Each structure stands twice: as C-alpha cells, then as structure tokens.
Amino acid sequence: xxxxxxxxxxxxxxxxxxxxxxxxxxxxxxxxxxxxxxxxxxxxxxxxxxxxxxxxxxxxxxxxxxxxxxxxxxxxxxxxxxxxxxxxxxxxxxxxxxxxxxxxxxxxxxxxxxxxxxxxxxxxxxxxxxxxxxxxx
DNA sequence: GCCAACGTTGGC
DNA sequence: GCCAACGTTGGC
Numbered sequence: 001x002x003x004x005x006x007x008x009x010x011x012x013x014x015x016x017x018x019x020x021x022x023x024x025x026x027x028x029x030x031x032x033x034x035x036x037x038x039x040x041x042x043x044x045x046x047x048x049x050x051x052x053x054x055x056x057x058x059x060x061x062x063x064x065x066x067x068x069x070x071x072x073x074x075x076x077x078x079x080x081x082x083x084x085x086x087x088x089x090x091x092x093x094x095x096x097x098x099x100x101x102x103x104x105x106x107x108x109x110x111x112x113x114x115x116x117x118x119x120x121x122x123x124x125x126x127x128x129x130x131x132x133x134x135x136x137x
Numbered sequence: 138g139c140c141a142a143c144g145t146t147g148g149c
Numbered sequence: 150g151c152c153a154a155c156g157t158t159g160g161c
Contacts, residue, residue, distance in 0.1 A: 007146095007147090009146090009147085032156095032157095033155095033156070034156090035156095054146080054147060054148085055146085055147055055148080058147085058148075098148080115154090115155085116146080116147060116148065116154080116155095117145085117146055117147065117154070117155060117156085118155095119146085
C-alpha cells in the first residue's frame, strides 16, 4: 500500500475540521495541478496519507485514509480534475514540523522538502516510518 | 510549439 | 508582507 502526504492551509481546512467531519470523511477537492491529479488517481481504497498544515503551522499533524477513490470534482468547470475522500485515522502523538523534517537527513529527499508547492505527494515507506518514529519519540 | 507574462503557493 | 519557485495562459 502506497503512502501519501496531502497539504491543507488550516485557515481553509484544518485537521480539526477533518476530525469533526467524522468517519464518513470529506472530499478533498480543489486540486488543479496535473501531477497532483496523477497522485490522487493512483490512490487506492484505505491507503494512508499524512495531513500537513501549510503556511500556518508547517507541520504534519495527523493521518487520514482514502475512503473513496478518485471521482470527478463537481467544482471543476473544466471537468479535467477530480478528487478523493479522506477520513481521519488518528492524530499524531505530537506534530512533526517542517523544520524538524529538514534537519533529518533521512527525510532530505521528501517531496515536501524538494518541491514545497506539490499539494499531493507520495511518501516512501522509509520516510513514513521515520516520521512516525519522530512523532512518538 | 515556444516562451514571456502572469497568477498562485507557501516558506521565510 | 515579501518574494522565489513553479504552473498556466496566450500571443506569435
């Protein structure tokens, strides 16, 4: 099962709101980037993603899982882009900040570090395990 | 099909 | 609030 990372600006959609959305989850709309779209399309049911707060926060705060695979985004008038649904799995024991990630050499190749603008990105199993370890340390 | 201009994202 | 990086748009 592939691992992912999705970003959200907490003033528009925060992890707290994601939790409040409950087990049904919510749709992850608004992606308008073709690379990000490819990642959304590759996501399988139940696959997990880190939930990252961009701008305000700049930290990974929790884990979500795909509760519905890729389908058209009704807010996209062009019809080119779609979305998936995510439901909350759990919050991390403590958030892992971008600064910490940058200081950790094993995470130097994370897309988050390499391409800060990619809003939906793959995470390797090694990176996933490293971040989880940091959160529980 | 190239590329300059423009808009947006997100770290600082 | 600034600006670098990147994606998209549109004129040619």
